[in-house]
Amino acid sequence: MPYVEASVRSRQFVAAAREVMLRDGVAATTLRAVAAEAGVPLGTLQYVFSSKEALLRAVIEDVVEEISTVLTGTVELDRGLAHAIRQGLTSFWSELVADHVKLQLMQGELLHYALRKPGQESMASWQYRRYVTVLTDWCREAAVNAGETCALSYDRLARVMLAGVDGLIVQYVCDPDEERARADLDTVIAMLIASAEIRPA
Known part of the structure; x- marks a missing residue:
């Protein structure tokens, strides 16, 4: 997987999180669902957002x-x-x-x-x-x-x-x-x- 700066990753993950929240609601949103939406392993998301x-x-x-x-x-x-x-x-x-x-x-x-x-x-x-x-x-x-x-x-x-x-x-x-x-x-x-x-x- 090519290296992507943390600031760029952060924007990608926020956009993915918004999509999941709009679709499923905030309470149902999980880091795993956001990682799947962003197309990255869960660990990659947790490196930028630990919670x-x-x-x-x-x-x-x-x-x-x-x-x-x-x-x-x-x-x-x-x-x-x-x-x-x-x-x-x-x-x-x-x-x-x-x-x-x-x-x-x-x-x-x-x-x-x-x-x-x-x-x-x-x-x-x-x-x-x-x-x-x-x-x-x-x-x-x-x-x-x-x-x-x-x-x-x-x-x-x-x-x-x-x-x-x-x-x-x-x-x-x-x-x-x-x-x-x-x-x-x-x-x-x-x-x-x-x-x-x-x-x-």
Whole structure:
């Protein structure tokens, strides 16, 4: 077997793990199943990820990076915080929620797996801290670039944003009505912008 750098192997294994989790669910995912999906011996996978929990953390980080890429790659961050919130959440919904119910189920399962697995509770809080950090930095950058201030702290705005979108995602997963979800998302966006009380610095 030709030598492959650990960083490349890591990305391959995370991609394989995501495929297994999307298909079989997080609880049913094993290192052996991921190794089979990646087409490598179990020992090769364990050399990079010694435990299922280590692999799950890498998957969470991969999902966080995907969210960050959507928010930063599809939004003009020099047109103000209100524009960023409106455009960013709309793009996020289009690219990572609509027609991606299994991806959203996987993220929820990652959270519940950690909360129910003795000794892994910290992974759940770490998962949400990563989401909040990405949103906090993104909101701050949009406001600063446009010379604006916000009535809420950026981390509070991020937490409320996450709570609102999470709630819509749960409803969408249970009852995927796209028209209703888009209208509800517009309402959440309006509420966030109103609460932020954005003003010129």
